[in-house]
Amino acid sequence: MNETRTTPPRKAGPGPQEPPESAEPTEHDEELRYRHPGDKRQFVGQSISTGTMVRRLPQLIRRALHLAWRADRRSTVLLLLAQAASGVFGALALYATTGTLAAMLRPGPVAAHLRDAAPSLAVLTGSAALRAVLGIAVLTLSGRVAPRINREADMALIEAGCSAELAAYDEPQYGERWEAADRGASTTPDLLTSTQDVIASAVSLLAAAGVLATLHPLLVPFLLLGSVPTGVAAVRTARIHYLAAITTGDERQALRIYRWYLIDKGRADQVRSDQVLPFMLDKYRKAEARIVTVTDRAGREAARVSLLAALGTGAGAALMWGALLYLVSSGRIGLAAAGSATFALRTAASGVQGMVGNGARLYRMGLYLDDYFTFLDEAGGHRIARGSIVPGPPRTIEVTGLTYTYPGGQQEPALRGIDLTLTQGEVVAVIGQNGSGKSTFLKLLSGLYLPQPDGGRISWDGVPIGDLDADALFRQVARVPQEFARWPLQAAENVHLGQYDGDDPAPAVAAAAALTGFDETVARLRSGWRTLLAQGWQGGAELSGGGWQRGAVSRAFFRTARRPGLLILDEPTSDLDPRAEHRILHSLRALAPGRITLLVTHNLANARLADRVVVVDQGRIVQTGTWDELAHCDGLFRELLDLQADRTVPAQRPRPAKHPRPTG
Known part of the structure; x- marks a missing residue:
């Protein structure tokens, strides 16, 4: 049974609510507005800054590496x-670049230059080759770890949700x-990638800074000058x-919902x-138009910021080249060192950009990751x-x-x-x-x-049930809810659900199915008890509602x-x-000894098998007794019984009289 609890709509004033005069939407109409839980919009808008990212990044990197470690x-x-x-x-x-340039720029024959540059060239070539190999190794290892992190995160989240x-579902x-x-769990593979990119950028930055400090300490400040604007x-x-x-x-989620409703088989x-297609597509287009408006505005604003940064970076580059020319012309560094400094500054600028860009992405992920870990700790x-x-x-x-x-x-x-009070061996019908x-009562x-x-x-x-171990209590309960699950499992698995203690469950499954006629349904399936009950999957079959x-x-x-x-x-x-119903009800009566049995039914004739009938109305027990006692006294049970027995229908329309055909 579906017990729907509804809250009456608010009315602007006394009297019944009138339908809208026009089908055209107004500002007061309610549309799909999905607020993504945990997105912390105001907080994010104020907190994304270089300072907050720098303070938060070490914690996020540790958290990502901890997930990868597990x-x-x-x-x-x-x-x-x-x-x-x-x-x-x-x-x-x-460093090898410096040695190579120094050897090549020195006066003398070319052959001698190449001979002098050979060790540096060897180091340069070997380093490049090894870095390429290490890059492949990093991609391979990341591809191995990331999906494992995601699976671990998903399983932990499912376990927490089922705990x-x-x-909780009513809150x-x-x-x-x-x-x-869930969104936090979905970010975990990208979390490792972003962490890895931040680490790689930091390593490149440190390497470049070390080279510049060796060439000339005055070059180190240009790390910031050339990278801060970017x-x-x-x-x-x-x-x-x-x-x-x-x-x-909001609109993106609405688009997914509209799309699902239009293509879902149900x-x-x-x-x-x-x-309904034209009407729903119109709503789809309007939501898409709102997305385009916002993203176009964001694109223009981002382009303006990037243009200003490019101007700042250009000014920094001009200062950098001016400083290099000054250092070379004044004899403070040689041309080889200047060339190496150029490469180092570019490497450093790339490292800073990588740290900032990936750090910003990592910071955003961290906001949702906080929600993920909080949920694991508290199950919501x-x-x-x-x-x-x-x-x-x-x-x-x-x-x-x-x-x-x-709640509400x-x-x-x-x-x-x-x-x-319910006692063992008793069958109680709840009407x-x-x-x-009724459903709330049975769940309690x-x-x-x-x-x-x-x-x-x-x-x-x-x-008190609150003092009982929850899993142990659930093991003593067998339920058939009205909205029962249709598990995408084999026919036998749909019966035992893995609930057996190492023995072959087949005899017990067959015995239970024989009590309901499910064995006859399975006998008509292509692979019998091994048939997958999941239509649309390879080899899958579908059952009727009764099956x-x-x-x-x-x-x-x-x-x-x-x-x-x-x-x-x-x-x-x-x-x-009727045949299957009769079979199950007789089986139910035979199973009664040794257990407490509760039967909810709208067919009051089925309640005859019960030892006692409990009648519930508006959350109260209004009658209790045997079927015969309640059927012969005034009350809700008798009223429902009379209504169920009343099978009168409006009379058929009189047929027109047949007139004899004229003859002659």
């Missing part, structure tokens, strides 16, 4: 060694934290493009029959933290004064003061209209939800046969024909 220690060590060696050979190449209380903040953490521009343009990206995040028939603030008592099959479940309200300022309580609180009984503070008590054999429901009930019967604790079936025969 994913693949050997490759991480080799990657760092390759980066360091590449920097060393880069410095050797710069949260079910009630809007949980979804936001999950989305932010570096500042890189930070500014990074901020511009980043803010443009998150500003258009709605493909309605896209065609309702002729809802990590399961219960008691340690391991329960057995419950002999008695007692519910006292149970009240439950979903205008929500009415889903349950109000429920009192009920009620849609939205009466099975420990998926915990009673809220001052919201009453649920105990298994006298122990899937038989499989879901078989899954619960398999589970409860192993640990007969609490069996809950929520509309387990809604998609079945």
Whole structure:
């Protein structure tokens, strides 16, 4: 059953709301506006600066290397060694450049010059070759480590998400934290790449600075003079493009949603029959136009910043060449040293630009990585933290004064003061209209939800469910929810779900399936129990709605046969024909001993098999008794029973009288 809790729309004044007079959008219309959780727009806009990046980069580099270390220690060590060696050979190449130029520019025969330059040329050539090999090694090692980091991050995130209380999904903040953490996990492969690029740029910068300091100390300040304008521009343009990206995040997400709704198989028939394509494409184009407007504006602003930086860099280059000419003309350095200084300054400028550009990207990733690690620590603030008592099959479940309200300022309580005792071996039918609180009640009984503070008590054999070990409690529960899962697994796996203790599960799977008729469904499949139930995949098959429901009930019967604790079936025969329904209900009665069984059904005739019927209305138990007792007294059960028995329909339209054909 789907119990939908809705909040009434706000009204501008008393009286019913009127439909809009025009279909044209206005400024008050609500459109898809997706705020990417955790993007911290205002904070990012103010904090992306050279100073903040410099302070934060060491921490982010340590975090990236820690992730890489956990994913693949050997490759991480080799990657760092390759980066360091590449920097060393880069410095050797710069020094060798000085020796080569000095030998070539010296007066004398060319042959003598080449002979003198040979050692430096050998070092230069060898360094270049080794750097090329190391570059290949770095790319290979990065390609090996990055996907491993991503897999580790994904698995840790999934584990953390599944470690949260079910009630977390009713909290809007949980979804936001999950989305932010998921985005953080998706950045982890790029995190290593950016970290590696920052390290490589830093190594190049240090090598160039060492060479310049050796040639002449006065050349070292030109590292900043030639690189600062470009570096500042890189930070500014990074901020511009980043803010443009998150500003258009609403529209980009809307485009993905529109696209998915138009191409998804589940709605493909309605896209065609309702002729919705032109209308939805118009919304798509408008969202795309808003993205283009923002990105074009950001592009123009970034181009202006880059132009100013280019002018500053040109001025710095002019000063640099002027200083070099002065040092050469004054005899402070030779022509060879000046040539080497030119190469070193260019290398340094490239290193600064790489550090700033990749540092800005690394800094942005770090914001989402913070959300990822926070979620891992807290599971979105809802990590399961219960008691340690391991329960057995419950002999008695007692519910006292149970009240439950979903989050939301205008929500009415889903349950109000429920009192009920359930005993082992008993079958209890839970009856009620849609939205009466049945699903919420069953989730609380099975420990998926915990009673809220001052919201009453649920105990298994006298122990509050909050004091029980969560996994041990769940092992005692077998459920068939109304919206049951259709797992993309083999037919047999859809029944046992890996829940067996090393023995061959086939006999137990077959026994559970025989109780529901699922074995007959499987017998018609091409590969029997090994058939993949995933249409659209190679070899995959699809079942009818009734076939899937038989499989879901078989899954619960398999589970409860192993640990007969609490069996809950929520509309387990809604998609079945009378023969299959009869078979499952008789099996349910036979399984009753040794467990507590709860059956939710809108077919009141099915409730006859129950030892007791509990009628729920607006979150309260309004009636309880046997089927015969409730059927012969006034109340909601009798009212629903009478409505279900009333099969009168409007009379058919009278047929026109037939007139005899004229003869003669």
